[in-house]
Amino acid sequence: QELGLDTPKVMWVSRFPDGEIAEGDESQVEVRVAASFSGDPALLEIFRLGGDIHRATAAAVWNKPPDQVTEHERFKAKRIVFGIQYGAQSGKIASLIEGSEQEAQDFLDKYMARFPGVVRWMEAQQRLACEQGFVRTATGQKRRLPLALGKSIHTEDPKVQGALRQAINSPVQGTASHICLLAIRYLDEIFQARRLKSVIISHVYDSIIIDIHPTERKVIPKIVHRVMSGLQFPWMHVPLEVEVKVGPSWGE
Numbered sequence: 001q002e003l004g005l006d007t008p009k010v011m012w013v014s015r016f017p018d019g020e021i022a023e024g025d026e027s028q029v030e031v032r033v034a035a036s037f038s039g040d041p042a043l044l045e046i047f048r049l050g051g052d053i054h055r056a057t058a059a060a061v062w063n064k065p066p067d068q069v070t071e072h073e074r075f076k077a078k079r080i081v082f083g084i085q086y087g088a089q090s091g092k093i094a095s096l097i098e099g100s101e102q103e104a105q106d107f108l109d110k111y112m113a114r115f116p117g118v119v120r121w122m123e124a125q126q127r128l129a130c131e132q133g134f135v136r137t138a139t140g141q142k143r144r145l146p147l148a149l150g151k152s153i154h155t156e157d158p159k160v161q162g163a164l165r166q167a168i169n170s171p172v173q174g175t176a177s178h179i180c181l182l183a184i185r186y187l188d189e190i191f192q193a194r195r196l197k198s199v200i201i202s203h204v205y206d207s208i209i210i211d212i213h214p215t216e217r218k219v220i221p222k223i224v225h226r227v228m229s230g231l232q233f234p235w236m237h238v239p240l241e242v243e244v245k246v247g248p249s250w251g252e
Contacts, residue, residue, distance in 0.1 A: 024208045027240075029180070031085070034121075054077050080111065127153060
C-alpha cells in the first residue's frame with residue numbers, strides 16, 4: 001500500500017523468457033450484480049443498452065442526454081454509485097466526490113427516485129439482517145451480522161448501522177468474488193485439459209492475472225475473454241463485460 005497501486009503492478013513480470021502478463025477484468029461486475037439483485041427496470045435497461053455505464057447513470061439522474069454529461073459529473077456518478085453499494089450516507093459520499101454533503105444528498109435523492117428498485121432491495125437486505133442476523137450471497141455463502149439481529153433499520157447506533165451497511169455490501173461483493181473464482185476454476189480446467197504452459201497467477205478484485213507463455217500469446221486472451229464473459233447465472237439479469245489486456249508487466 002505504501003508503494004501505491006501502480007508500482008507493485010509493474011513489478012509483476014513473466015517467469016518465461018519473452019513472456020507477457022494478461023489481465024482479464026470483469027468490467028463493473030459489482031455494479032452489475034447490484035443491478036441484477038435490485039431488479040430495477042430503469043437500471044437494468046442502462047446495462048442492456050451498453051456503452052459507458054457511469055455516464056448513462058449520470059444522464060439518468062440529472063435528466064440530460066449522455067453526450068451532455070461532463071467528465072466531472074461522470075466522475076461523481078461513478079463514486080456515488082460505488083458508495084451506495086457500500087451503504088454510504090451523504091457525509092461519506094461527500095468526501096468521495098470531494099463536494100458538499102448537500103450536493104451528495106441531492107444526488108442520492110435523485111438516484112433513489114430514478115431507481116426505486118435499488119432502494120427497495122437495500123431496505124429488504126437490511127430487514128433480513130435485522131430479522132435473522134445474517135444475509136447470503138447469490139451462491140449461498142452466509143455473512144453473519146449478529147449486531148443487527150432484533151434491531152431496527154432506522155437505528156442510530158453506529159455499530160448497528162455498520163452491520164446494516166454490510167448487509168447491503170456483503171451479498172454484492174461476495175457474489176462478484178464468486179463470479180471471478182468460478183472463472184478461475186473453468187480456466188484452470190481448460191489449461192490442464194489442453195496442457196497449456198501459461199499460468200494463472202492471481203485473482204485481484206475483479207481481475208484474473210495470467211502469466212502467458214510466448215507460444216500461447218494469441219490463444220490465451222481469447223480463452224480468457226470467452227470464459228469470463230460466457231458465465232451465466234439465473235439471478236444475473238445483465239450481461240458480463242470483460243476486457244483483456246496484455247503487456248510486459250501487469251502495470252503495462
